Amino acid sequence: MDTNAAFISEAITAAGAQVVWRTTVGDNVDLIVEAIARAMQRSELVIATGGLGPTNDDLTKKAICKYFKRQLVFHDDVLKKIEERFKARGVSMPAINQNQALLPQGAEFIENEIGSAVGIALAEDGSLFVALPGIPDEMRLMVSGWVAEQIRRRAGNFAIIHRRIKTTGIFESALYEKIADLVENRGGYQDGDKISVAFLPSWRGVEIRLTIASEDPSEGRRQLAELEARIAERIGDYIFGYDEETLPGTVGRLLKEKGATLAVAESCTGGLVGKLLTDTPGSSEYFVGGIIAYSNELKVGLLNVPEALLQKHGAVSEQCAIAMAEGARAKMGTTLAISVTGIAGPDGGTPDKPVGLVFIGLAAPGKSKVMEHKLGGGRERNRERSATLALDMVRRHLQGIE
Amino acid sequence: MDTNAAFISEAITAAGAQVVWRTTVGDNVDLIVEAIARAMQRSELVIATGGLGPTNDDLTKKAICKYFKRQLVFHDDVLKKIEERFKARGVSMPAINQNQALLPQGAEFIENEIGSAVGIALAEDGSLFVALPGIPDEMRLMVSGWVAEQIRRRAGNFAIIHRRIKTTGIFESALYEKIADLVENRGGYQDGDKISVAFLPSWRGVEIRLTIASEDPSEGRRQLAELEARIAERIGDYIFGYDEETLPGTVGRLLKEKGATLAVAESCTGGLVGKLLTDTPGSSEYFVGGIIAYSNELKVGLLNVPEALLQKHGAVSEQCAIAMAEGARAKMGTTLAISVTGIAGPDGGTPDKPVGLVFIGLAAPGKSKVMEHKLGGGRERNRERSATLALDMVRRHLQGIE
Numbered sequence: 001m002d003t004n005a006a007f008i009s010e011a012i013t014a015a016g017a018q019v020v021w022r023t024t025v026g027d028n029v030d031l032i033v034e035a036i037a038r039a040m041q042r043s044e045l046v047i048a049t050g051g052l053g054p055t056n057d058d059l060t061k062k063a064i065c066k067y068f069k070r071q072l073v074f075h076d077d078v079l080k081k082i083e084e085r086f087k088a089r090g091v092s093m094p095a096i097n098q099n100q101a102l103l104p105q106g107a108e109f110i111e112n113e114i115g116s117a118v119g120i121a122l123a124e125d126g127s128l129f130v131a132l133p134g135i136p137d138e139m140r141l142m143v144s145g146w147v148a149e150q151i152r153r154r155a156g157n158f159a160i161i162h163r164r165i166k167t168t169g170i171f172e173s174a175l176y177e178k179i180a181d182l183v184e185n186r187g188g189y190q191d192g193d194k195i196s197v198a199f200l201p202s203w204r205g206v207e208i209r210l211t212i213a214s215e216d217p218s219e220g221r222r223q224l225a226e227l228e229a230r231i232a233e234r235i236g237d238y239i240f241g242y243d244e245e246t247l248p249g250t251v252g253r254l255l256k257e258k259g260a261t262l263a264v265a266e267s268c269t270g271g272l273v274g275k276l277l278t279d280t281p282g283s284s285e286y287f288v289g290g291i292i293a294y295s296n297e298l299k300v301g302l303l304n305v306p307e308a309l310l311q312k313h314g315a316v317s318e319q320c321a322i323a324m325a326e327g328a329r330a331k332m333g334t335t336l337a338i339s340v341t342g343i344a345g346p347d348g349g350t351p352d353k354p355v356g357l358v359f360i361g362l363a364a365p366g367k368s369k370v371m372e373h374k375l376g377g378g379r380e381r382n383r384e385r386s387a388t389l390a391l392d393m394v395r396r397h398l399q400g401i402e
Numbered sequence: 403m404d405t406n407a408a409f410i411s412e413a414i415t416a417a418g419a420q421v422v423w424r425t426t427v428g429d430n431v432d433l434i435v436e437a438i439a440r441a442m443q444r445s446e447l448v449i450a451t452g453g454l455g456p457t458n459d460d461l462t463k464k465a466i467c468k469y470f471k472r473q474l475v476f477h478d479d480v481l482k483k484i485e486e487r488f489k490a491r492g493v494s495m496p497a498i499n500q501n502q503a504l505l506p507q508g509a510e511f512i513e514n515e516i517g518s519a520v521g522i523a524l525a526e527d528g529s530l531f532v533a534l535p536g537i538p539d540e541m542r543l544m545v546s547g548w549v550a551e552q553i554r555r556r557a558g559n560f561a562i563i564h565r566r567i568k569t570t571g572i573f574e575s576a577l578y579e580k581i582a583d584l585v586e587n588r589g590g591y592q593d594g595d596k597i598s599v600a601f602l603p604s605w606r607g608v609e610i611r612l613t614i615a616s617e618d619p620s621e622g623r624r625q626l627a628e629l630e631a632r633i634a635e636r637i638g639d640y641i642f643g644y645d646e647e648t649l650p651g652t653v654g655r656l657l658k659e660k661g662a663t664l665a666v667a668e669s670c671t672g673g674l675v676g677k678l679l680t681d682t683p684g685s686s687e688y689f690v691g692g693i694i695a696y697s698n699e700l701k702v703g704l705l706n707v708p709e710a711l712l713q714k715h716g717a718v719s720e721q722c723a724i725a726m727a728e729g730a731r732a733k734m735g736t737t738l739a740i741s742v743t744g745i746a747g748p749d750g751g752t753p754d755k756p757v758g759l760v761f762i763g764l765a766a767p768g769k770s771k772v773m774e775h776k777l778g779g780g781r782e783r784n785r786e787r788s789a790t791l792a793l794d795m796v797r798r799h800l801q802g803i804e
Binding site: 031196268 | 427575578601700
């Protein structure tokens with residue numbers, strides 16, 4: 001699972017580079033050398049990640065030495081820094097980490113502020129090769145710092161500008177139809193100064209990504225803003241945010257604006273809605289907590305759902321969703337409370353109540369609402385989509401959208 | 403973020419193929435054609451995902467037509483199936499989905515049981531090219547079914563066998579040192595009949611992956627089992643599972659074996675521990691639920707943490723972690739309860755209690771335990787690692803490991 005490549009693409013595009021190719025190869029020196037050779041022919045900048053660790057299966061340094069025809073040289077100053085890092089954590093350095101002070105001759109090194117593998121940079125025929133550690137936090141600091149600085153220095157005014165419009169609650173094709181005339185012939189890759197438009201669906205919604213490559217960034221931004229405004233006019237109700245904004249973050253911002261607080265009552269999502277809300281730093285300003293009532297006993301005991309209600313309608317019902325939300329709001333003393341109860345699967349479905357049936361309840365001052373959804377996917381998808389629908393129900397309520 | 407490639411690699415390796423190269427290119431027909439051409443030269447099987455959707459930015463079919471020199475032909479039977487699918491969901495098909503019935507002439511089609519984009523297969527010069535939809539659920543069904551069957555038919559007895567040993571609670575280099583003599587000269591790629599060993603660290607622990615390529619799968623499995631046993635002898639306490647096993651799944655299995663139940667009391671993890679426990683189908687057998695006490699008011703009100711304790715020691719303290727776990731166990735009537743309280747960051751740290759300081763409490767019949775951890779990473783890492791440490795504390799308790 002390559003989470004690094006996604007980060008690097010975003011970060012270096014923001015700095016002014018255009019990503020054209022990405023390759024993954026097995027742990028084999030000859031394959032790595034071949035991948036480096038092809039990439040160095042193709043691009044001015046080549047970034048490799050991973051394989052700088054101390055163990056035997058870390059082969060990137062060997063491949064670098066083979067491709068660039070260098071020797072590994074021992075660097076005493078690098079070893080000292082690695083030893084100090086272990087010391088600061090109160091552990092003695094395993095002997096094997098000495099390997100990480102063996103580095104290709106004549107390379108430039110990129111300091112690692114939080115780990116033991118330094119980055120390695122080598123230039124050849126006008127192209128720059130950079131090898132970074134595979135551990136995400138360490139790689140990210142180097143990309144955002146040293147690598148981005150190299151790109152900005154070369155890119156000058158030229159910039160690739162993105163605007164991401166984030167929607168949820170609507171199919172990709174239905175969304176497309178609403179704005180087809182605005183985005184026609186804008187498919188595909190950057191084409192001169194024209195804005196390109198991509199639709200990126202996921203379980204959490206559809207992202208519309210507008211991109212323009214421009215020597216005049218402020219003019220590029222103006223064009224993006226113009227198209228964005230026309231799109232928002234058509235589909236505004238489905239938009240929960242832009243660029244780095246997240247749905248839980250938007251819910252948090254709206255709650256803060258209204259001085260409101262929120263609690264959760266979760267059954268099938270098992271804590272996921274609370275987890276998503278607390279992904280955002282500072283969420284304690286509006287999120288007080290919640291009750292994970294996975295068993296019926298806890299729905300009764302902690303959320304005051306009447307036993308008779310459970311017997312008559314079952315735990316997966318409109319009535320139970322409302323009782324859970326109202327119980328959570330009363331128990332935790334918040335402005336709003338949201339509840340989720342459903343059948344996540346793969347088991348537990350019946351003809352009447354199939355896998356994917358989910359009820360989401362919202363308790364607010366003076367009124368409660370409930371929504372029924374038929375999702376019908378796998379367990380993970382049903383849980384992720386249920387949590388997203390719950391958060392979006394809070395967003396719509398706070399924005400006065402029906 | 404390419405989650406598809408990780409799945410495909412695992413699935414086709416299990417079927418007997420060896421993955422040698424993976425490429426990602428931008429939404430540009432010429433780049434896609436170049437990538438197909440290189441891959442068809444290199445491999446007997448080439449799998450592409452994505453770009454089969456109905457919108458303008460979906461270019462894979464255009465690239466296939468260009469590389470294989472085919473025309474797009476309209477398939478009435480395919481359109482009928484797509485229309486039926488929308489009908490079953492109670493929505494009418496957007497006109498744009500008609501595009502998905504336009505398919506390259508002379509190709510074989512792979513049915514999509516849950517979506518509207520069919521898979522496309524074309525053979526040339528002994529290599530097979532397959533284009534699959536990018537939506538994970540749809541792609542997965544086709545890979546596990548049609549594609550795996552093609553590979554098994556060609557592979558015969560030859561098999562690549564993996565064994566994944568999953569550990570947590572120990573650094574990669576410390577783990578390596580404990581078993582260095584067993585895994586030396588086993589780095590890197592498959593080398594004849596020899597077992598290769600890779601160390602794959604993540605926030606949740608270090609996975610040791612043993613791989614052997616063999617014409618005699620039962621002999622290969624015997625060799626893997628022998629090495630696995632020698633490794634487990636050294637580091638058994640850190641191993642929580644093998645292959646597809648997960649830490650929450652192992653905790654669940656151990657709870658079921660002992661007829662025990664579990665509740666959670668979460669502060670900084672905000673519901674993540676509950677979410678992880680309920681990832682496993684059937685978790686309602688041992689997990690009853692929990693309380694997300696993000697605010698101090700709820701720690702007092704719902705978990706009966708004494709106010710005086712909070713004032714004296716603070717919410718991030720040994721004392722509070724124990725009180726939370728004991729409060730959860732009493733309130734929810736379970737055999738065990740686990741609590742997490744800490745400073746996830748990026749804000750809220752002090753010199754005494756820095757970001758990354760986490761206390762995990764475990765309440766069990768007749769005794770409580772607490773552990774202190776200094777993690778010191780970003781918010782997401784601190785929360786993921788805290789949840790993992792909490793689950794591992796339950797595992798160790800149930801297995802009698804100190």
